[in-house]
Amino acid sequence: MGSQEVSSTVDWQGKHVTVAGLGVSGIPAARALHERGALVTVVNDGDDERARAQAAELEALGITVRLGDGATLPPSTELVVTAPGWQPDKPLFLAAAEAGVPVWGDVELAWRLRGDNGRKPAPWLAVTGTNGKTTTVRMLASILEAAGLRTAAVGNIGVSLLDAVLGETEYDVLAVELSSYQLHWAPSPRAHSAAVLNLAPDHLDWHGSMAAYAADKGRVYEGNTVACVYNAADPATEDLVREADVEEGCRAIGFTLGAPGPSQLGVVDGILVDRAFVANRQKQAQELAEVTDVNPPAPHNIANALAAAALARAFGVEPAAVRDGLRAFRPDAHRIEHVADIGEVRYVDDSKATNTHATEASLAAYDSIVWIAGGLAKGATFDELVAGAAKRLRGVVLIGADRALIREALTRHAPEVPVVDLDRTDTGAMSEAVARAAELARPGDTVLLAPACASMDMFTNYNKRGEAFADAVRARADESA
Structure with a gap:
């Protein structure tokens, strides 16, 4: 994996380390550092029943825990290890910077x-991007398993990377999902190969600007040894490859939903093909799988499959394993999940579409849609999304705190589309949303x-939002049965 330094040179004995945040990453970090002789203090903003129970477990090991005060840097701190979601402008980090503490x-x-x-x-095959990370990493892990490799999907996917690298299992390779938050605080990792799936405005309140967000995403390419995989339809991802400092011989590999050029993977006549990892990429293409092997075969999910295939091929996986891995893959819940068909209307749960970029891909998968939308906008604007989807919309049902922003975009760009604005934010609103969507839908439509x-x-x-939608749909299906 190139010039990569392992940490056995770090002497943790007696080192004062502050761990910021209890949870999926904080607790394993505190345990691992304590086991290595570090003097660990955990700080946490929350002081609820769950936090107190977690604190008691750590304190029983001899770890100091400070609840309800995540702002103050403990004295003598030599290193801060943070949960990825903590914003860089928190007083704790400002104090660390002032004290010269990494x-x-x-x-x-x-x-x-x-x-x-x-x-x-184990080498890391890393994936980041605004949308599609989890699906792509899980597809990648499925392909690697089909190739007979010991692997796991880890990182932002909910499985602690720390547990994976320190656990009992000896992996051949890890499929690693990395969020922009995680990359921001990770200057050292050097992947075997990595992919940036796409870039669209997201988490700008955390990063401060689109440029800062993109720069953090681009860290995934730093030091790559074999391949930097980019989206040919998203020039910003290719720009990040150009800007990256990689190992000599590392290649830029594109993926496209069209016919691929040399050093690309793409689609020809319903076949996923590889013109990157073949003997003569100027004249040859290797068939990998059929579009119908991808579940579901929506355009953005085919792009995910191509990115996963590119990383697997970069690691030397044979074409048959790509096909077998994609066939074996089953998507997570709430990602374009078909719930039911009622009266020739399809009901689809894509609650995971929490930003405009993901929703744009979801809307593009269907021809005639009754769209249920709304929630917390996180600073997003909706004009471009609505303008692009207007011709597909049969009707719209709006829920949530920031629904007015979507309604205003609909007024500007789709004034003829019927809109139901539900002025309520209680959880029961989802049942009414499904009922109103059903009234707008016609045979052949998709309620999305x-x-x-x-x-x-x-x-x-x-997840809870998607479950509420699915429960409401199934209740209607039972009534109509």
Whole structure:
């Protein structure tokens, strides 16, 4: 994996480390550092029942936990290890910068500790992008498994990278999902190969600007040794490849929904083909799989499959394993998930479409749509999304705190489309939304939950929002049976 330094040179004994945040990344980080002799203090903003239970477990090990105060830097701190979601302008980090104390994220710590258990570190195949990360990483893991490799889908996908690199299993390769938050705090990781799937405005309140957001995404390419995979339809991703400092011999590999050029993967006559990892890419193409092997075969999901295939091929995986892995893959819930057909109307749950870029891809998958949208806009604007989808819209049902922003865009760009504006943000609003959508739908239409917004105004998370939609749809299906 090139010039990559493992952390066995770090002496953790007696080192004062502050871990910022309890949770999926903070608890494993605190445990791992404590086991290596560090003097660990965990700070956490929250002080609820769950946090107190987590704190008690850590304190039983001898780890100091400070609840309800994540702003103050503990005295003698030599390193801060942060959960990825903590914003860079928090007082804790400003104090660390002023004191000259480095800040690492969970991914940085995992990178530094890999190989610490005496085994050869597994290479990383890394994926980032505004949308499609989880699906692509899971597709990639499925392909790698089909090739007979010991692998796991880890990182932002919910499986701690730290647990993966320090656990008992000796992996051949890891499929790693990285968010922009994680990349911001991770200057050192060097992947075997990496992909940026797409770039669209998201989390700008966290990063401060689109340029800063893109720069953090682009870190995934730094030090790549074999391939930097980019989206030929999104020039910003190729720009990040050009700007990256990679190992000599590392190649730029594009993916496209059209016919691929040399050093690209693409689609020809319903076949996913490779013109990158073949003996003569000027004249040859290798068939990998059929479009129908991709589940579901929506355009953006085919793009995900091509990106996963490119990373697998960069790692030397044979074409048959790409096909078998894609066939075996089953998408996660709430990602263009077909719920039911009622009276020749299809009901689809894409609650995971929490921003305009994801929703644009979701709307593009269907011809005639009754769209359920709304929630927390996170600073997004909707004019471009609505203008692009207007001709597909049979009707729109709006829910959530920032629904007025979407309604105004509809007034400007789709004034003829009927709009139902539900002036309520309680969880029961979803049942009414489904009922009103059913009234607007005609045979052959798709009722699509693709909110283009975050869920926290009404639901705990996008999963709960999707479950509420699915429950309402199934209740209607039972009534009509």
